[in-house]
Amino acid sequence: MNNHSLASLLDKLPLGICIVDRKYRILYINLRFIKELQLPAEIRLGASLLQLCQAQAPLLQQHLDNVAGRTGDTFPSDIHPPETFEFIPETDTTVPGVYAILHMEIVPLSINDGEVKTLCLLLDAGSSYTQAKQKMAQELAAEHEQQQQLLDKLETARGQLVQAEKMASIGQLAAGIAHEINNPIGFISSNLQSLQDYVGRLLSIIHDSESLLNEQQRQQLQQLMEQQQFGFIREDIKELLEESLDGVNRVATIVNSLKSFSHVDNSDWQYADLIDGMENTLKIIHNQLKYRIQLHKDYQEGLPLLYCQPMQLNQVFMNLLMNAAQAIEGDGDIWISIHTMPQDQGMEIRIKDNGCGIEPQNLHKIFEPFYTTKPVGSGTGLGLSLSYSIIQKQHGKISVNSKVGEGTEFVVRLPLQGERRLRQ
Incomplete structure (x- = not known):
């Protein structure tokens, strides 16, 4: 293929191409590049690209110098991606067919004599290449998000x-x-x-x-x-x-x-009595509470049975009660309330203490794995994180209210599932 045929082919490409030397002189330019930048049609080889784009000359010169100064392979690899930026034409952008912002990529190019030239590829915002690249970037971002969600689910399942x-x-x-x-x-x-x-x-x-x-x-x-x-x-x-x-x-x-x-x-889903579960848990940790903690219980009469995993809920009760006891220095009080929510929306368990409370900036962290305010060796930081996971698995919600120096209250809300069954 002779030079004339090659130039004719390049003029038909749906992207603008311009090659300049280290002094910004044009060595080659195709019609698409001239048209997109609205440059004079009689441009001659050797003309300065910076003079033709005076308004954008400092920005263009900076990117050209960055690319011309690179060493290594001629065309960039993943290690040296193209110099990419948005280029604003100097002509009136209100003219039909003229884009307000053009996408430009600059890569190094070595031709025969070994001297590093700079290849400018001008890609308008509507070009198929740019659209394909943007679509690919969006697909990669979506795939990355899906992978991250999958990793999060795997971590939760683990x-x-x-x-x-x-x-x-x-x-x-x-x-x-x-x-x-x-x-x-x-x-x-x-x-x-x-x-x-x-x-x-x-x-x-x-x-x-x-x-x-x-x-x-x-x-x-x-x-x-x-x-x-x-x-x-x-x-x-x-x-x-x-x-x-x-x-x-x-x-x-x-x-x-x-x-x-x-x-x-019986660790599977079953109908369970939350009051019995709470009382059994209190007996297990009685030694941690006796002599210094005064318990105040408020259990609703005629409380229905809850379809749940009682073994898991007992673990939550133990974690919350132990945290409440450990938050109290010396003597203190713990209030326990178990009631149904209005309109049979579910069950509500409240465990409140008058301990040291939680700093406001730490409230959003307490359900994170391994986060703990206890001294080193006194806690793993997993209790509340596991409790949060258990309550989510029970299709419920757990929240916390706290004031430093006044105490903390955890609220667990669990939906009523299955048929309604009353305590015997």
């Missing part, structure tokens, strides 16, 4: 899986502990009840035997009883047995609460 595995392990552990403790607790309780009965009979025999003795023998027996503090032993042994039985019953209650809390055999 967190839920970790939580489910952890809760399942806790449930299995609780079931094993409950089984191992229930057996000895059972026979200890039975033995203590038998012992209580036997001691009562022995004390009755001792009392009745006094009538079978003569006066001298009774005096001797009374002296012996006084020496051995029989009166004290008789009263104290009753209290010891009663306290022991009460302690055994308390252990059995804690074990049953632990088993109910974990729901190892």
Whole structure:
């Protein structure tokens, strides 16, 4: 193909092409470039491109110098993308067919003699190339957004899986502990009840035997009883047995609460009593609250059962109650409220404390994974994040209100799902 045919082909391309040297002199220019910039048709080779575009000369010169100063491959790669900018023509943009803003790309070009020339490609905003490039950029952005959403979903699913595995392990552990403790607790309780009965009979025999003795023998027996503090032993042994039985019953209650809390055999969706779940959770963390925390409970009467995953909700209750207790220095109060929302829109659980409160700038961070205001080693920063994920999985919402120095209130709202069932 001769030079004339090549020039004719380049003139028919749907984009403007201009080649200049290091001194901005035009070495080649096609008709589309002249037309889009509304340059004089009689332009001669060797004319200065900067003089022809005086209004935009400083900007054009800057970009041309940037490209001419590059080293390496002639055409840019991903490492050296084209110098791209928006070029404003000097002609009246109100003229039909003249674009207000043109898209220009500049790349380095070496021709035969090895001298670096600069190739200007002028792409108007309506050109098919520009449209295709913009469409590709939009598609890439949309694909990137989809990938990011997929990664977020995978991360959420991973967190839920970790939580489910952890809760399942806790449930299995609780079931094993409950089984191992229930057996000895059972026979200890039975033995203590038998012992209580036997001691009562022995004390009755001792009392009745006094009538079978003569006066001298009774005096001797009374002296012996006084020496051995029989009166004290008789009263104290009753209290010891009663306290022991009460302690055994308390252990059995804690074990049953632990088993109910974990729901190892029933971790799927089911109808559950939120009040029972809250009470079982309170028994589990009783040691963290006793002596310094005053509980105030407000449970609605006739509360319906909730179709949910009770094991997961118990974990949320525990996290919120433990956070409330840890936010209180010294003695304090925790208010717990469980009510239905108006028009049967769902259930509302409120847990409020009068602790130190949360700084306003930190409120939006508290549900983020690994965020914690506790000292290093005192918390993982996962409790509220996991609670947030659990409530979302239950199709509910969790929110927080807090004032520094006054306290914090967490509000959990859960929808009523399935048929309405009342507590027995």
